[in-house]
Amino acid sequence: MIPLFSRVCMLALAIIAMAVMLPAGFDKVFVRPAEEPLLFYSPIRQQFVYQKALGEHRFEYRDEEGTAFDRQVFEEQLPFLYHRNLALRNRMPVVIDGTVFDADSIQQQRQAMEIRARHLRGHFPQLALYPLFNNDPQVAIMPFPEDMFRFTDKAMEFLNADHNQVDTALTKAFTRALLDQGFIFPPTLIAGKPTNLKPFDDGYFVRDGAGRVFQIRRVANRPEVVKTPIDPTLDILDIVVSENSRREFHGTLITRQGNVYLIETGSYRLIPLEAHGYDPQRMDFKLLVDPLYRTVTFSDRNSVQGIALDAAYRPLRKYAMAAGDPNAANLLRLRDLLFPFHIQIESPYRGQAALGVTLGGFWSMAGNLCALAALFLLFRSRHRWPMGPATPLLILVSGWYGLIAAAFVQTE
Amino acid sequence: MWRSILLKEWLKLRWSFTAALVVNLGVCIKIMLDIRQRMQIEHAEMVWYEAIHMHTLFYQPLRYLPLMTGLVLAAAQFAPEMLGRRMRIGLHLPVSRDAMLLVCLLVGLLHVAVVCLLDVAAVYAMMRMYFPAEAASAALYTMAPWCMAGVLAYLGSVTVLLEPAWPRRLFYAAVFAALVSVYSAGRGYGWFGAELHWFSLLLLPALLGTFEPCRRFQYGGVR
Numbered sequence: 314m315i316p317l318f319s320r321v322c323m324l325a326l327a328i329i330a331m332a333v334m335l336p337a338g339f340d341k342v343f344v345r346p347a348e349e350p351l352l353f354y355s356p357i358r359q360q361f362v363y364q365k366a367l368g369e370h371r372f373e374y375r376d377e378e379g380t381a382f383d384r385q386v387f388e389e390q391l392p393f394l395y396h397r398n399l400a401l402r403n404r405m406p407v408v409i410d411g412t413v414f415d416a417d418s419i420q421q422q423r424q425a426m427e428i429r430a431r432h433l434r435g436h437f438p439q440l441a442l443y444p445l446f447n448n449d450p451q452v453a454i455m456p457f458p459e460d461m462f463r464f465t466d467k468a469m470e471f472l473n474a475d476h477n478q479v480d481t482a483l484t485k486a487f488t489r490a491l492l493d494q495g496f497i498f499p500p501t502l503i504a505g506k507p508t509n510l511k512p513f514d515d516g517y518f519v520r521d522g523a524g525r526v527f528q529i530r531r532v533a534n535r536p537e538v539v540k541t542p543i544d545p546t547l548d549i550l551d552i553v554v555s556e557n558s559r560r561e562f563h564g565t566l567i568t569r570q571g572n573v574y575l576i577e578t579g580s581y582r583l584i585p586l587e588a589h590g591y592d593p594q595r596m597d598f599k600l601l602v603d604p605l606y607r608t609v610t611f612s613d614r615n616s617v618q619g620i621a622l623d624a625a626y627r628p629l630r631k632y633a634m635a636a637g638d639p640n641a642a643n644l645l646r647l648r649d650l651l652f653p654f655h656i657q658i659e660s661p662y663r664g665q666a667a668l669g670v671t672l673g674g675f676w677s678m679a680g681n682l683c684a685l686a687a688l689f690l691l692f693r694s695r696h697r698w699p700m701g702p703a704t705p706l707l708i709l710v711s712g713w714y715g716l717i718a719a720a721f722v723q724t725e
Numbered sequence: 726m727w728r729s730i731l732l733k734e735w736l737k738l739r740w741s742f743t744a745a746l747v748v749n750l751g752v753c754i755k756i757m758l759d760i761r762q763r764m765q766i767e768h769a770e771m772v773w774y775e776a777i778h779m780h781t782l783f784y785q786p787l788r789y790l791p792l793m794t795g796l797v798l799a800a801a802q803f804a805p806e807m808l809g810r811r812m813r814i815g816l817h818l819p820v821s822r823d824a825m826l827l828v829c830l831l832v833g834l835l836h837v838a839v840v841c842l843l844d845v846a847a848v849y850a851m852m853r854m855y856f857p858a859e860a861a862s863a864a865l866y867t868m869a870p871w872c873m874a875g876v877l878a879y880l881g882s883v884t885v886l887l888e889p890a891w892p893r894r895l896f897y898a899a900v901f902a903a904l905v906s907v908y909s910a911g912r913g914y915g916w917f918g919a920e921l922h923w924f925s926l927l928l929l930p931a932l933l934g935t936f937e938p939c940r941r942f943q944y945g946g947v948r
Contacts, residue, residue, distance in 0.1 A: 316936060334903045438915035458770065722893075
């Protein structure tokens with residue numbers, strides 16, 4: 314009995330190892346990863362234009378109607394994006410609908426934000442310890458604080474890095490300030506930018522135990538807590554703080570259902586962004602702000618969708634395009650033929666291990682039948698089948714993996 | 726009988742185990758001195774920032790050490806038995822073949838575990854000394870797959886050494902190399918996250934998988 318168990322275990326290990334390594338190796342050698350097309354809203358054409366990679370550093374540039382143009386014409390369709398290149402070619406300032414835009418005014422009114430699925434809360438490992446930068450008008454630069462804070466069930470606790478001990482005075486001050494605003498411990502979300510490479514500090518947005526969102530800042534080393542009017546019933550996945558010098562909004566709020574809002578600076582009013590079809594679990598999100606328009610794009614491996622909005626965030630135009638696979642169809646068929654399934658240990662949408670099994674399609678079933686035929690050719694007598702009468706079933710399920718494993722882990 | 730078998734295993738393992746302990750301890754001391762020096766020449770909060778937000782692993786040199794320990798201890802325990810097929814003598818003792826192999830494997834695994842525990846305890850203590858408790862705890866689940874890689878490397882090496890036929894040896898070596906590389910993958914702390922328990926499930930079949938090569942060894946690889 315033990316030798317049988319032992320053989321089955323070795324067989325399982327071999328199939329798992331092959332299902333992890335062989336498709337990954339095949340992809341590394343033969344398969345070219347798809348590059349996401351870059352989709353922009355052109356204020357000149359009043360429609361979307363895109364750049365699509367063709368491989369070997371070749372690109373095609375087209376608009377929604379399929380009209381192709383070269384790189385220079387493409388840049389001219391996007392003066393708010395390529396204004397520096399246009400300036401070098403003496404094509405600036407640009408006039409759109411009678412309004413003149415020079416490089417400085419464009420630069421001041423531009424903002425770009427990218428939110429990758431792998432960087433959202435819960436999609437990568439992150440210890441809940443954060444630096445809270447001190448907003449001191451007497452200091453020109455933003456020094457890194459000597460402490461980090463964490464939340465316990467009862468307090469906002471500051472730990473001094475020099476002594477690796479709790480800073481009681483700061484802890485008491487911030488905990489008291491939060492309790493005075495009705496904060497309920499422990500919080501369920503902490504969002505901020507833990508870096509001093511930013512023009513100013515907007516502190517942290519923290520959702521308390523009752524779902525209310527508070528903004529916590531450190532001003533002249535004292536707590537400044539604001540209870541925001543953000544709806545506590547929102548099922549918030551994450552808040553991505555912006556801290557851009559335009560100061561139009563504090564950041565972006567994303568719900569688990571894929572709704573996206575901007576948090577207006579000062580009033581904390583939520584500005585809904587049209588992003589129907591956005592799935593934060595498996596899509597990357599971008600927001601481009603220029604002097605006239607706002608462009609929302611979100612994409613996964615298969616498609617890119619763009620929505621152009623006016624300055625008041627009202628939808629103007631939508632466009633969706635398939636990402637396209639740069640690999641020959643026969644190569645993908647061969648991959649399916651050889652590998653009935655692929656065990657992946659990571660995902661492009663996670664910053665940590667994410668186990669997944671991808672099944673092949675029709676061609677994998679054909680591949681399994683080929684492996685079965687190979688069994689009958691190699692071992693003509695059923696008495697010589699590597700794993701006895703169960704061999705055909707094993708190979709029908711696991712294809713070439715099963716055949717190779719059984720050929721090695723066989724009884725003789 | 727069992728005491729004699731245990732003594733034999735200890736005699737085979739003692740010098741390699743001591744060497745593994747010394748090397749692991751030495752690397753742990755070097756890591757501690759590196760962190761201490763880093764804390765002295767840089768602001769402590771920046772070192773914290775590196776560890777917590779840049780996901781720098783100050784104990785990264787330990788990533789492949791349990792793996793190497795597993796390989797060395799398996800070789801020390803089973804390579805001498807394979808020279809001149811000496812293990813056949815042991816297999817003629819009046820004890821069950823599988824029970825004897827299991828005892829030998831448990832002795833080897835215990836030694837691998839002691840070295841891994843030393844690494845984990847040392848890293849936890851030094852992280853606790855210089856960093857918040859969260860960072861020290863994160864070190865535990867960051868090092869867990871590295872230790873599992875050590876166990877898998879040990880079991881894989883035993884399987885390869887016991888298997889009498891070269892084609893199968895090479896196949897098993899490739900299978901275990903692939904599996905061990907998965908356990909050694911990842912970046913930063915806690916990369917395996919909630920998936921870690923799925924990976925731990927492979928250790929039991931790896932242990933059971935060694936019995937078939939042992940049976941084949943006993944019969945000279947002809948059954």
